[in-house]
Amino acid sequence: MIERVNRLEFECYDEEEIRKKLFPLFDTLLLASLEKKGGRTLEILSRSIAEIIARKAQSDPEELGRALQPVISPAIKDEIADNRDQMIDVLYPILGGMIARYVTNAIRELLETIDRKIEERLSFQKIKRKIKARLSGVSETELLLEESFTARILSVFIVQRESGLLIAESNWGDTEIDDPQMVASMASAIKDFINDWIRETREVSEVQLVSYGTSSLYIESAGSVYLIAFLDREPDYEQRERINEFFAKLLKKYQTFFSEFDGDSRAEEIKEIERTINEFIAQINEHVSQGEKAGSPVPVRLVLLILLLLILFPVAYLLYRDYRVYRLEEEIRQKTSLEVKLATEGDHWVVSGTVPDLRHYDELRSLLSRLFPQGYVERLNVPLYVLESLHGKLVDSIRKNKGEVSTLKEDFRHLATETAMDRKATQRIRRQIDRLQKNLDRLRGTLQDYQKRLRREKAKLSRAEKIAKIRSIILEKLGKTFGNDPRYHRKDGSFDFKNGGLFAEGKADPKPQSLAKLKKVFEKYITILLGNPETRPYVRSIEIDGYTDSKGDKETNLRLSAARAEHVKSYLASLPLAKKLGADRILISRGMGSKDPILVEGHEDAEASRRIKIAFHLDDRAILKSLQDSLK
Amino acid sequence: MIRKKILLLGDFHVGKTSLIRRYVDNAFSDDYLTTIGVKISKKALKVDGLDFELLIWDIEGATPVKKIPTHYFAGAAGAILVADLTRPETIKGLDEHALRFHAVNPKSVCVRAYNKVDLIPEESLGSIDIPPDTFLTSAKDDINVSLLFETLVRRIAP
Numbered sequence: 001m002i003e004r005v006n007r008l009e010f011e012c013y014d015e016e017e018i019r020k021k022l023f024p025l026f027d028t029l030l031l032a033s034l035e036k037k038g039g040r041t042l043e044i045l046s047r048s049i050a051e052i053i054a055r056k057a058q059s060d061p062e063e064l065g066r067a068l069q070p071v072i073s074p075a076i077k078d079e080i081a082d083n084r085d086q087m088i089d090v091l092y093p094i095l096g097g098m099i100a101r102y103v104t105n106a107i108r109e110l111l112e113t114i115d116r117k118i119e120e121r122l123s124f125q126k127i128k129r130k131i132k133a134r135l136s137g138v139s140e141t142e143l144l145l146e147e148s149f150t151a152r153i154l155s156v157f158i159v160q161r162e163s164g165l166l167i168a169e170s171n172w173g174d175t176e177i178d179d180p181q182m183v184a185s186m187a188s189a190i191k192d193f194i195n196d197w198i199r200e201t202r203e204v205s206e207v208q209l210v211s212y213g214t215s216s217l218y219i220e221s222a223g224s225v226y227l228i229a230f231l232d233r234e235p236d237y238e239q240r241e242r243i244n245e246f247f248a249k250l251l252k253k254y255q256t257f258f259s260e261f262d263g264d265s266r267a268e269e270i271k272e273i274e275r276t277i278n279e280f281i282a283q284i285n286e287h288v289s290q291g292e293k294a295g296s297p298v299p300v301r302l303v304l305l306i307l308l309l310l311i312l313f314p315v316a317y318l319l320y321r322d323y324r325v326y327r328l329e330e331e332i333r334q335k336t337s338l339e340v341k342l343a344t345e346g347d348h349w350v351v352s353g354t355v356p357d358l359r360h361y362d363e364l365r366s367l368l369s370r371l372f373p374q375g376y377v378e379r380l381n382v383p384l385y386v387l388e389s390l391h392g393k394l395v396d397s398i399r400k401n402k403g404e405v406s407t408l409k410e411d412f413r414h415l416a417t418e419t420a421m422d423r424k425a426t427q428r429i430r431r432q433i434d435r436l437q438k439n440l441d442r443l444r445g446t447l448q449d450y451q452k453r454l455r456r457e458k459a460k461l462s463r464a465e466k467i468a469k470i471r472s473i474i475l476e477k478l479g480k481t482f483g484n485d486p487r488y489h490r491k492d493g494s495f496d497f498k499n500g501g502l503f504a505e506g507k508a509d510p511k512p513q514s515l516a517k518l519k520k521v522f523e524k525y526i527t528i529l530l531g532n533p534e535t536r537p538y539v540r541s542i543e544i545d546g547y548t549d550s551k552g553d554k555e556t557n558l559r560l561s562a563a564r565a566e567h568v569k570s571y572l573a574s575l576p577l578a579k580k581l582g583a584d585r586i587l588i589s590r591g592m593g594s595k596d597p598i599l600v601e602g603h604e605d606a607e608a609s610r611r612i613k614i615a616f617h618l619d620d621r622a623i624l625k626s627l628q629d630s631l632k
Numbered sequence: 633m634i635r636k637k638i639l640l641l642g643d644f645h646v647g648k649t650s651l652i653r654r655y656v657d658n659a660f661s662d663d664y665l666t667t668i669g670v671k672i673s674k675k676a677l678k679v680d681g682l683d684f685e686l687l688i689w690d691i692e693g694a695t696p697v698k699k700i701p702t703h704y705f706a707g708a709a710g711a712i713l714v715a716d717l718t719r720p721e722t723i724k725g726l727d728e729h730a731l732r733f734h735a736v737n738p739k740s741v742c743v744r745a746y747n748k749v750d751l752i753p754e755e756s757l758g759s760i761d762i763p764p765d766t767f768l769t770s771a772k773d774d775i776n777v778s779l780l781f782e783t784l785v786r787r788i789a790p
């Protein structure tokens with residue numbers, strides 16, 4: 001089996017590829033699991049897994065997939081809905097086999113980075129000893145299923161999937177982790193590292209699987225978070241159920257909070273969540289009798305376990321949540337070569353993405369109406385010209401239909417007057433006319449739709465144009481105010497405060513008498529930028545750059561120029577008008593050294609060189625967002 | 633306490649690790665130990681009266697044959713794009729790093745560091761175009777390093 005798996009690995013170094021090959025495998029597995037639903041022992045299952053992998057490696061994978069498709073697709077739907085637990089158990093052995101070989105090396109690499117952070121007295125050798133080599137994950141899974149002791153929950157973590165930031169943490173008694181933040185971050189890093197590793201590694205090393213002794217991690221991956229419970233034994237069914245329920249409850253209540261979590265640990269919700277978790281832990285552990293106390297786990301092991309088990313998650317996660325969506329997206333991609341996104345909202349499907357041209361739009365729509373006969377919501381970006389052309393087509397077809405209806409009507413009248421016509425024929429023709437009339441009405445409805453859409457699009461465009469021009473609006477205003485001042489640069493709207501006599505040689509703090517002049521200029525400047533609601537939201541920063549003359553060494557000059565800019569910045573930020581307009585919050589200072597000295601007839605005017613420059617920068621993102629909003 | 637994941641991006645050997653080392657431990661070494669995978673450091677700081685804890689991801693640099701894997705970008709609030717002033721091509725490369733980073737994190741912010749300014753002769757500074765949000769830095773001589781990180785945090789701050 002190992003050999004086969006290896007062979008599979010040789011075929012594809014690319015993660016995408018592996019995923020592609022894995023999914024049909026899951027189908028097969030699921031089938032097996034369905035057939036043997038009664039039996040709990042994974043022995044049987046794993047034997048068929050081996051067999052399937054073997055078959056898989058030899059036969060045409062596509063054909064296999066095709067053959068199984070009709071049986072499996074509906075089965076999967078139910079299976080996912082009903083048996084989340086079982087799914088993990090089924091997946092564990094192959095995932096272990098496929099991925100484990102990469103784990104060992106990756107762990108070694110990563111440990112080198114993290115070992116300073118984990119307990120010093122445990123050397124790498126000792127940790128390595130804890131990683132027992134195993135050739136199959138079966139017994140592990142069996143353990144999970146069949147052993148049933150009463151487990152104690154030691155810790156519960158909630159980790160944000162994407163960033164690896166720890167959202168909340170609760171520990172039982174004196175269990176504690178050195179630096180949970182770092183552990184959480186590293187856990188998410190190692191996951192990425194392994195993903196990458198799978199793509200890169202070419203040599204095949206030993207197949208190993210990590211044994212995790214008596215300790216157990218229970219992980220739920222849901223949307224934006226991992227929920228992790230660390231237990232001192234494998235939990236029994238009842239306990240797993242309870243943890244599941246608890247996680248589901250947390251998720252339901254805090255879903256939005258989790259997905260919008262921005263790292264702020266002061267959030268009220270966190271305390272609340274940690275309290276809830278504490279209560280839950282206490283509740284579970286209450287029933288565990290003292291006598292059954294299991295050996296106390298080492299923090300290092302905990303670190304390792306979290307790392308390892310998180311690795312297994314991306315795939316399981318995909319399977320849980322996105323399997324169906326993935327399949328449908330794949331199908332669409334293969335048939336139309338379009339990358340569209342599918343999502344469900346309430347009980348309907350939402351399709352979003354960008355469609356480049358009419359042909360693809362037609363193709364996609366006909367495919368979608370086949371895939372979703374009950375209908376779907378379309379949020380596709382379609383080029384304006386496509387809408388226009390569809391509109392044109394509709395107008396044509398309405399014209400044609402109209403002609404047809406009137407000819408028919410004419411015929412009908414004709415026939416009706418000829419009394420010889422029998423009822424049946426009359427009815428048939430009348431039905432035909434009705435049908436055509438309905439068709440015509442429908443087309444008219446669609447036409448009105450398109451016309452509305454076109455009008456809306458055009459209105460949006462003109463609104464967007466205004467936002468897009470924000471920069472020239474500002475430059476125009478600044479130009480009007482500073483237009484004739486040689487220190488003002490029309491091109492970029494910066495103001496070079498040279499000849500201001502701001503700084504004495506070598507000094508960082510500006511001369512008080514020169515500041516008054518600077519103040520005037522600055523106040524005008526920020527009034528234009530921030531004094532009106534039209535431009536204000538788009539100004540991201542106002543930059544104060546400090547300069548020196550070119551005497552002295554560069555390093556001193558860089559420092560001096562930064563200090564000059566900093567001094568001027570804090571002076572300007574303290575101005576009441578700056579505060580009123582919020583300029584103080586967007587001021588940025590930089591030291592530019594002796595860059596761009598002021599030359600007069602080939603000689604440097606050192607006093608003029610010692611200066612600051614003011615410039616503004618727009619918030620491209622805010623502009624883009626307004627643009628997008630205006631185009632919505 | 634507000635925690636944020638930030639990362640340093642750029643080509644290999646531009647000084648990402650050194651900048652972090654300077655900022656976090658206030659130390660510098662001339663040895664070059666290229667980063668493999670990722671190394672995470674932590675730094676607490678106060679900005680505008682708010683407590684921040686940065687989880688700084690030092691990611692292996694891009695080489696001509698290998699781009700930085702985008703997995704690492706997920707969930708980062710901001711990035712410092714680092715170039716080496718003695719290697720102009722590393723400056724040109726920054727836009728691509730920014731693009732790839734923004735594709736993963738559309739809401740994030742970036743600042744740029746033109747590092748190793750200590751190696752540049754003064755005269756040639758004039759010919760260097762320094763775009764907005766870009767700092768001339770030296771991890772070696774501790775020039776503009778904390779300003780670099782603080783500016784990023786200030787721009788991330790809510």
Ligand SMILES: Nc1nc2c(ncn2[C@@H]2O[C@H](COP(=O)(O)OP(=O)(O)OP(=O)(O)O)[C@@H](O)[C@H]2O)c(=O)[nH]1
Pocket residue numbers: 643644645646647648649650651661662663664665666667668691692693694747748749750751769770771772773
């Ligand atoms: N003179 C000088 N040397 C620097 C500076 N910053 C870094 N170096 C040197 O440049 C070399 C590379 O620095 P690193 O910090 O390891 O570069 P890196 O970007 O982390 O490189 P990778 O991890 O390979 O991507 C080292 O020898 C550093 O000593 C600097 O500001 N000035």
Ligand SMILES: [Mg+2]
Pocket residue numbers: 648649650665666667690691692693
């Ligand atoms: Mg490095």
